[in-house]
Amino acid sequence: MDKNEVGIKYIQEHKYEEAAKIFNEVIEENPSEPLGYINFGNLLLHLKEYSRAESFFLKAIELDKEALAAYYGLGNVYFDQSIFDKARESFQQAISLGLDDADVYFMLGITLQNQDQSKLALPFLLRAVELNPYDEEMLFQYGLTLAQCNHLIDAKEIFEKVLSLHEEHSDAHYNLGVINLFNENIEDAEKHFDEALRIQPEHVLAANGKKTIETFKNRE
Structure with a gap:
C-alpha cells in the first residue's frame, strides 16, 4: 500500500x-x-x-x-x-476529458437542476443511473427530473424502482401520489400520500396532497 x-x-x-x-x-x-x-x-x-x-x-x-x-x-x-456556473464547467471538463463515472454525471445533472435546467439535466442523470442502477438517490433525482419535464409515465416507473430498493422512501411515495392524482387515480394517490405521512408524519407536501383529495371528494 x-x-x-x-x-x-x-x-x-x-x-x-x-x-x-x-x-x-x-x-x-x-x-x-x-x-x-x-x-x-x-x-x-x-x-x-x-x-x-x-x-x-x-x-x-x-x-x-x-x-x-x-x-x-x-x-x-x-x-x-452553490457556485453552480463554475461547478457545471468543472464537471463538464472532467467528462469531456474522459471521466465516465456515475458520480460526475449525477453531480452535473444535479447542478443543472439547481440552475432550473431540468431538460438539460435529464441525459446526465440517465447516464448516472445506467452506470449505477441501484443507487436510490440517483434514481430518485432522475425520477424527479423526469416528472419536472412532464415524462410522468417514465417518472412513475423510476419512483417504483426507488421503492423496490427502499420501500420506506417517503418522497418517492409522495411523488407517486402526485402522478396518480394528476391522472385522476384518486385511490392510489391517497394510498401513496398516506404511506408518505406514515413514514414521515411531518411531510407537509403529502399532507397538502391529502387535503387536495379531500376537497376533490367533497365536490363529488
Whole structure:
C-alpha cells in the first residue's frame, strides 16, 4: 500500500490529521505529481475547507491539464458553495476529458437542476443511473427530473424502482401520489400520500396532497 492509499484509508477512518500528514509527505516527495494535491484537496473538501481545497485542485490542474479527478473535485468545491456556473464547467471538463463515472454525471445533472435546467439535466442523470442502477438517490433525482419535464409515465416507473430498493422512501411515495392524482387515480394517490405521512408524519407536501383529495371528494 503506497502513501496515497494509506492517506485515503485514514480519511475513511476519520483520521484526518494523519491523512494530512501523509499527503503532505507525498507532495514533498513528488512535487510535480498531481495525485498528492488531488488527495489533499479531497481531504480539505471533506473538511469543508473550500478555499484551500480549491487551491490544491488548481495546483493539480496546473501540473496536469487532464487531471480528471482534479476537475471533479473542483466541481464539488463549487457545488457545495452553490457556485453552480463554475461547478457545471468543472464537471463538464472532467467528462469531456474522459471521466465516465456515475458520480460526475449525477453531480452535473444535479447542478443543472439547481440552475432550473431540468431538460438539460435529464441525459446526465440517465447516464448516472445506467452506470449505477441501484443507487436510490440517483434514481430518485432522475425520477424527479423526469416528472419536472412532464415524462410522468417514465417518472412513475423510476419512483417504483426507488421503492423496490427502499420501500420506506417517503418522497418517492409522495411523488407517486402526485402522478396518480394528476391522472385522476384518486385511490392510489391517497394510498401513496398516506404511506408518505406514515413514514414521515411531518411531510407537509403529502399532507397538502391529502387535503387536495379531500376537497376533490367533497365536490363529488
